[in-house]
Amino acid sequence: MTTTASAPIETRSDSESLAGAHDIASTEASLRRFLHGLPGVDQVGAEARAATLATRSIKTTSKAMAIDLAISMIDLTTLEGQDTPGKVRALCAKAMRPDPSDPTVPSVAAICVYPDMVAVAKESLGTSGVRVASVATAFPSGRAAMDVKLADVGAAVRDGADEIDMVIDRGAFLSGRYKEVFDEIVAVKAACGAAHLKVILETGELVTYDNVRRASWLAMLAGGDFIKTSTGKVAPAATLPVTLVMLEAVRDFRDATGRQVGVKPAGGIRTSKDAIKYLVLVNETVGEDWLDPDWFRFGASSLLNDLLMQRYKMATGRYAGPDYFTLD
């Protein structure tokens, strides 16, 4: 859809589209021309659209369905300096069975930890189907030498990470060194091997929606499997309009190349109400092809308990206090 005169990616198969991508990224100038040829984003209009969708009223059966879907899309996250193997094991237990007293609650999509906790998480989760995601590339700032970043990724993959959440070099992006960012993503993707690559744009530092759209395309062209809003360490983290712009980007990218890319808003999504707004946004922007944990994730920690509380309320008609839900 969004292909412009300077965007000759019309091919449909994966290998061919990648060839197209590498043509676009063959020089700094051609990459810049492509990214700056993308249609602009009008800030007022994008925010108004997101605000309108946020007024959707999701009730009864739709709400029950949305709550379970949201639970199944969570990357249950702990990214603290004080994380311990014990804490990670506890989180894994919760990921597999979010409510110990109710086996009908689906498990979450993945656990998201620092690389040094990957082995612990992998062992705890076993064959449950819950995946292990690890942040890497000098998360959250991305300020390290290239070989250090790749070693970071390599360690996480070696320990069994199924998914790598890398951060882009925002300094390079903001100063217009797009090729550098592109090459870095390509290198990280290669280091990932079979692991899926999520590319964190840190939209709170990119500031404008035009930048968000360009960074989204850059990450997709370089081979990212997912584009992710934020590290959660920078405010603002995920917002509805930013996610809207990223969803439009993955929609247009699939139209142009045939390859589907996932989206993960992360940080600041704490309530069921928020989560449902994101699901509405997905539903009405890219449709049901993305309403699946393989294509849409929430990076969150406290969201899960709120979803469980709402689920319990819907089942019983009563709210249970926070004491009735496990801390992690």
Add this chain to the structure above:
Amino acid sequence: MATTFDYAPAPESRAILDLKPSYGLFIGGEFIDPLDGGHFKTVSPATEEVLAEVAEAGAQDVDRAVVAARRAYDKVWSKLPARERGKYLYRIARILQERARELAVLESLDNGKPIRESRDVDIPLVAAYFFYYAGWADKLDHAGFGLDPKPLGVAGQVIPWNFPLLMLAWKIAPALATGNTVVLKPAETTPLTALLFAEICQQADLPPGVVNIITGAGDTGRALVEHGDVNKVAFTGSTEVGKMIARSTAGTDKKVTLELGGKAANIVFEDAPVDQAVEGIVNGIFFNQGHVCCAGSRLLVQESAYDQVLDGLKRRLSTLRLGDPLDKNTDIGAINSAEQLARIRELAGVGESEGAARWSMQCELPDKGFWFPPTIFTGVTQAHRIAREEIFGPVLSVLTFRTPQEAVEKANNTPYGLSAGVWTEKGSRILWMAGRLRAGVVWANTFPRFGPASPSRT
């Protein structure tokens, strides 16, 4: 294993309403029976359910209303200090806010517009306009009319059915703020929120006769406009009726304000922010089922962006939700009346017979009520009737252009001139276009936006 996300019905409750089976005329601060008129029924256009019976004001009733307004003007309203007039308007504005949900439900029920729009647009704007004009009441010396401007006297006001309460606010709030009294006739298909507003005037202890609401159809309106003791006529509605009013008031001392039809051009350049332009096209023509005077009913797209914009537009239209106006997730409500539906169908038929290609949103239409699916005509030329005549429904005519000059030429090639829209990321082009488009309002990268502090009109 992608999931289908259907939205369960989420209807706004009607329990908040206290609808009476029958309403009289609001004259001199009271609801009274008509002297020489009959009664007629108002229905919900979504279901054809009869909502209430309202009085039809005959010539004698119109006279009684004008007499009441004159008496209130002479004895009370013109003698009141300006800040006291402002206090009444502030009080009405606050009550409008307090009873916003009730008003929104009633507006959607009687008009057929989605509750999302009446709740988030119409009613908040109604209150905002009353607050805005309340503030002007004691500052008229600074309003640009010179020192110590004088009221005109009695205003006869006739409003349309597309934004019933909002049109009432645009008419009544400034008239009262500037010291006039009013007789207002709401449209015959949407009288109920005006009658609820009459109750709000009682609740606010507004002096009797300052606001009079008389219900009825064209004859009632004509009697009001032609009444000899009316000093000011304000009308919003069709160009045809507007011309009749212009003729009948010619040669009298009456001041006249007419706000008539439109066939606005929404102009999209190849460098537009495409996703937001698509939203703007949708809001421009499908907001309020296209029942908007300044609707962007002609889409002018630069040829080089045509496929992209049309594909995006069709994809977006397929996500619109048409149905029960009281459902909080409805985007497209009912057409206001059988008569209007017949006109939309007729002009859509003309479009097809003229050779334009018709594309309608695929959706089930309810069995009862008046419904028309959002529709796009492509391959439209300037010579087609659907490019020239106001359809006043959810029907978009798509034309193309190659250069900015051609866009201006085509946009201006219409007897109408209420509004226009320009979509481009190039600021200088916006200014260049705005200077050449013959339209009262030119929106840049948005469509349509209203607010009391802007001069825009529906």
